[in-house]
Amino acid sequence: MCQLLGMNCNTPTDICFSFEGFSARGGKTDDHSDGWGIAFFEEKGCRIFIDDKPSIVSPVADLVRRYPIHSNHVIAHIRKATQGEVRLQNCHPFQRELWGRYWVFAHNGNLPDFQPENMGFYQAVGETDSEKAFCVILETLRQSFPQGKPPLEKLYPVLRTITAKLASAGVFNYLLSDGEHFFAHCSTKLSYIVRQAPFAAAHLIDSDMTVDFRELTSLSDRVAIIATTPLTDNEVWTTIPIGELLVFQDGLPLEV
Template sequence: MCEIFCFNSDKPKQINECLECFYNHSEEHPHGWGLANMQSNEFVIDKEPIKAACSQHLKEILSNPLVSKNVFAHIRLATMGEIISPNCHPFTELDDNNRSWMLIHNGTIFDYPPLDKYQEIETGDTDSERILLYIIDNINKFEKVKGAPSTIKERFNLIAELIEGLSKGNKVNLMIYDGDLTYIHSNMKDSLYYLKNDDGFLVASTPITDDDGWKPAELNKLFGIIDGNIIFESKEHKNEFIFTEEHEKFLQKSLDSINSGE
């Protein structure tokens, strides 16, 4: 599958060391890398469909201090979609009120028919991009009915409801950013960890520092984070994802098909 990372703080911090440790995992996730640096509500996105360790562009980025309050990163092991730039995370999109959204995903949607219609309009061909389009579609519908932009809490509640539905039978480890709030969700044991320290809030698929404070993310809940603090926490749903032999066979078949087309 993939690995995901985010850093969230109340003050800009230099996080080159964390990112270098994260991207060192690219030998096992060689099909692309992505980096989202949120600066003054501007989404600065860099991504390539190559192994992070082989990217000169990424080396150039990390050769300079990367200082920010909000950073997201992704390394891809393709199980859905070709190895092309449009299939690399992060994905970004505008809603009808011109709010920018970003999403990175570690997991697979094995079955969720409401996503199918977005295959016709997505830029690439991944289930992850379809999740973002589905979320924005529902945000647009909510705000149209309301007749006004949604509040942060309204968006959080709606996304919690959508993710509960998405997570039935599917692995849905997500990081989402809407310009105000960072959303974090995991529904598979031992697949997402967090560290809260003086620098801020770090979340990653595996611990990326030697700190003793890394803890497994609480399962089956959506968390909303601003300035390094959890401000919203949803109710727990019951859709923990258990990886089975059937899932493994499905993903291996998909990976073999993708690799054969490289």
């Protein structure tokens, strides 16, 4: 299994605080030490940092902890290998282009019963079930909407159907974003919190660190943090129901 961390917000925000706690799980407070990765959308652009070293010793993770990159959509992952060796090509998040946008995907779980059919256009580079499932999702979206990205109310049911089909092959918690919408699927375990005014202080579980968001935010800021398990011990996190596919935009789950 692995662990997921996501952020979706209404104004570009850095993820240094959450990543401090999250990355400790990659070999310090937990044993997810088979590589890690993080993707930041900046407008339509996207940059991904991946490393097959544990996140607590990776010089790249150290950069991400120290260098505040401001983004509206962030997806991070620390890996505990199930399928596929500890290699760079098996590190999440994965990225592909669809409809002239980058799509980014990270998976927590294992799909032992997943036998993908002919992939069509998208092919996996590495050996993980996760990357293959991502290819199947994008292939399904592309074939369903060959003309380009449809409105969310048309895209959502197609994504929900292929997600349910893939989830039936095992455990399939995932985060997915194209820099416009942010999808979070709970197969077994996923939580989120929305931080907005009035802001308060938050204290990490995995590291003795507190941030007072009142000093760092403006009144209109809104940030959703999504994680496999809560990252703070003094805030109320919402458990996403099993089987639910949430869509976040501007820091809030949408009603679709």
